Amino acid sequence: MSTETVKTPERAAEKVVTPAGRPTPNRRKARKPTERPNVLAGISGWLWLAVIILPIYFIVITAFRDRSDLAQSNPLVPSTEPTLGNFVRVIENDFFHFFLNSVIVTLATVAVVLAVSLMASYYIVRSVSAGGQRLFSVILLGIAIPVQATIIPVYYLIRQLGLYDTLWALILPQIAFAIPLSVLIIVNFVRDIPAELFESMRMDGAGEWKILWNLVVPMSIPALMTVGIYQALQVWNGFLFPLILTQSRDVRVLPLSLWEYQGQFAIDVPATLAAVVLSAVPLLVAYILGRRYIVAGLTAGFGK
Amino acid sequence: MTQTASPVRRGGTTGRRQKGPSFLMALPAVLFFGVFALIPLAGVVVLSFMSWDGLGSPSFVGLDNWFRILERDHTHNALWLTFVFVTVSFIFQAPVALLLGVFMAGAQKYRAFLSVLFFLPLLFSSVAVGLTFQALFSPNYGISTALPFDWLPAQWLGNPDIALYVVIFVVGWCFVPFHSLLYQAGVRQIPASLYEAATIDGAGRVRQFFSITLPQLRYTAITSSTLMLVGSLTYFDLVFVLTQGGPGSATRILPLDMYITGFRNFDMGGASVIAVILVAVGLTLSLALNKISGSSRMESDKAGMG
Numbered sequence: 001m002s003t004e005t006v007k008t009p010e011r012a013a014e015k016v017v018t019p020a021g022r023p024t025p026n027r028r029k030a031r032k033p034t035e036r037p038n039v040l041a042g043i044s045g046w047l048w049l050a051v052i053i054l055p056i057y058f059i060v061i062t063a064f065r066d067r068s069d070l071a072q073s074n075p076l077v078p079s080t081e082p083t084l085g086n087f088v089r090v091i092e093n094d095f096f097h098f099f100l101n102s103v104i105v106t107l108a109t110v111a112v113v114l115a116v117s118l119m120a121s122y123y124i125v126r127s128v129s130a131g132g133q134r135l136f137s138v139i140l141l142g143i144a145i146p147v148q149a150t151i152i153p154v155y156y157l158i159r160q161l162g163l164y165d166t167l168w169a170l171i172l173p174q175i176a177f178a179i180p181l182s183v184l185i186i187v188n189f190v191r192d193i194p195a196e197l198f199e200s201m202r203m204d205g206a207g208e209w210k211i212l213w214n215l216v217v218p219m220s221i222p223a224l225m226t227v228g229i230y231q232a233l234q235v236w237n238g239f240l241f242p243l244i245l246t247q248s249r250d251v252r253v254l255p256l257s258l259w260e261y262q263g264q265f266a267i268d269v270p271a272t273l274a275a276v277v278l279s280a281v282p283l284l285v286a287y288i289l290g291r292r293y294i295v296a297g298l299t300a301g302f303g304k
Numbered sequence: 305m306t307q308t309a310s311p312v313r314r315g316g317t318t319g320r321r322q323k324g325p326s327f328l329m330a331l332p333a334v335l336f337f338g339v340f341a342l343i344p345l346a347g348v349v350v351l352s353f354m355s356w357d358g359l360g361s362p363s364f365v366g367l368d369n370w371f372r373i374l375e376r377d378h379t380h381n382a383l384w385l386t387f388v389f390v391t392v393s394f395i396f397q398a399p400v401a402l403l404l405g406v407f408m409a410g411a412q413k414y415r416a417f418l419s420v421l422f423f424l425p426l427l428f429s430s431v432a433v434g435l436t437f438q439a440l441f442s443p444n445y446g447i448s449t450a451l452p453f454d455w456l457p458a459q460w461l462g463n464p465d466i467a468l469y470v471v472i473f474v475v476g477w478c479f480v481p482f483h484s485l486l487y488q489a490g491v492r493q494i495p496a497s498l499y500e501a502a503t504i505d506g507a508g509r510v511r512q513f514f515s516i517t518l519p520q521l522r523y524t525a526i527t528s529s530t531l532m533l534v535g536s537l538t539y540f541d542l543v544f545v546l547t548q549g550g551p552g553s554a555t556r557i558l559p560l561d562m563y564i565t566g567f568r569n570f571d572m573g574g575a576s577v578i579a580v581i582l583v584a585v586g587l588t589l590s591l592a593l594n595k596i597s598g599s600s601r602m603e604s605d606k607a608g609m610g
Contacts, residue, residue: 037412044407045407051477055477075445127324175340177340183333233426255431258435280432291423299488299489
């Protein structure tokens with residue numbers, strides 16, 4: 001590898017033995033349960049739970065409350081006559097259409113981000129010229145650029161390209177802004193692949209693509225998981241790009257639709273909150289099904 | 305750079321000398337990043353010298369935007385609010401995330417159970433969280449009408465004196481879970497032998513926290529702090545949904561000021577000036593953090609060798 005390592009302090013930290021990527025909950029390292037219980041920590045933990053749960057409890061019970069019931073009753077006591085009417089109103093207002101838009105944008109963005117970031121990382125780590133290191137420095141700069149700050153030129157560019165108010169307007173810029181962090185995370189893993197493995201594959205006559213697919217991909221699975229999950233969350237939840245780059249109902253994504261529901265349902269708070277609850281259901285299902293992988297994946301790549 | 309251009313590599317058939325992959329591998333990423341990140345970055349500087357309403361074509365106006373924006377009260381207010389927002393957010397989020405992370409890494413069953421629930425805020429988008437707390441803090445049907453405490457304010461987000469702090473709390477609610485996961489992963493990597501040795505030496509729980517846990521978490525702390533500080537500097541979504549900068553301009557931090565100037569008042573040139581300021585502050589902040597982390601990493605390398 002090149003010698004200008006000083007510029008990228010990230011690499012120094014790579015040497016920790018095992019990437020915590022594998023979802024093996026390793027709790028044995030922690031302190032022995034024989035010591036006296038930490039009462040203060042326990043109380044604080046349950047208090048934080050209350051802080052976390054109260055708002056969620058509030059929106060769930062309100063989403064099942066009838067509109068007329070809202071102002072009269074105690075907002076923290078569930079309604080005695082729960083109704084599904086709010087959810088019906090939300091679903092009748094094209095909820096699934098907006099949901100589908102979000103799925104398309106998220107899948108397209110994450111798939112491209114994974115592919116191009118992986119390829120770029122392979123080039124950066126294995127390039128024999130100085131180009132790899134230079135490219136890495138430029139891309140690292142991208143982590144420090146606040147995305148929000150470039151939104152005006154992005155808006156101009158998207159208009160000029162004739163992409164305003166299309167799903168492309170959401171996909172293309174979000175790919176670009178996801179690349180720096182993704183490359184950083186993946187590079188950290190690709191670097192740990194022993195050089196001999198690359199050499200021996202090359203000896204066997206493997207081309208670049210074969211090396212990429214049969215060596216780099218399997219060795220960077222934890223990094224790819226982190227990038228995939230983290231960026232999917234970012235795109236799925238993203239609000240600024242849709243707010244500025246789209247307008248019509250056809251291309252509306254979920255977060256923007258929540259915002260629009262609020263305007264549309266104006267005084268219909270239970271319906272707005274029903275939409276909020278519905279918008280969290282897909283991620284809740286994913287969390288229930290793959291909690292271990294999601295929690296481990298979210299942090300594995302950041303693991304220094 | 306000359307080396308990158310000279311060898312034409314088609315499928316690696318032209319001789320065995322070159323070992324690295326061809327630049328074509330990096331090309332798609334370079335194109336995306338160049339067109340939609342680097343060009344806009346240059347564009348924002350250019351636009352800060354132009355007058356543009358967002359629809360017509362921009363025209364050159366020199367330093368006009370800069371003078372106008374820098375003299376404006378809104379800008380000074382936004383700069384101050386941003387400073388408070390970033391600082392107080394950090395002071396609130398960092399210790400809570402750290403302590404929660406350590407807590408969640410514990411072996412106890414109830415902690416594992418609580419950790420599962422601590423994740424829940426991450427399932428909600430910023431807009432969802434914003435709407436949730438807007439309802440929860442409503443004077444008409446929110447928490448203040450539910451609890452019989454006189455000291456609870458009727459107005460939370462509507463009171464200019466506390467709105468910014470309420471927003472900071474909500475932002476913390478949203479982001480502490482992610483950062484505590486980072487710390488949890490960090491704590492799990494600390495070798496148990498360190499604690500065993502400390503226990504044998506008679507070090508108590510507090511002592512172990514400050515002498516082992518905290519120093520061992522320094523890389524995690526740097527990663528997390530960088531994300532926190534630069535993140536909150538440019539944070540837009542939640543603040544926009546919660547207050548839209550109000551009441552008055554009590555929560556109009558820089559990114560909101562930029563949005564309102566550009567997309568509400570159609571002064572894209574002025575908004576670009578604010579954007580350039582944001583980029584400058586963001587870059588300075590991350591470079592400074594990088595410097596700090598760089599030096600502490602070298603220290604640790606030496607310590608490792610010793």
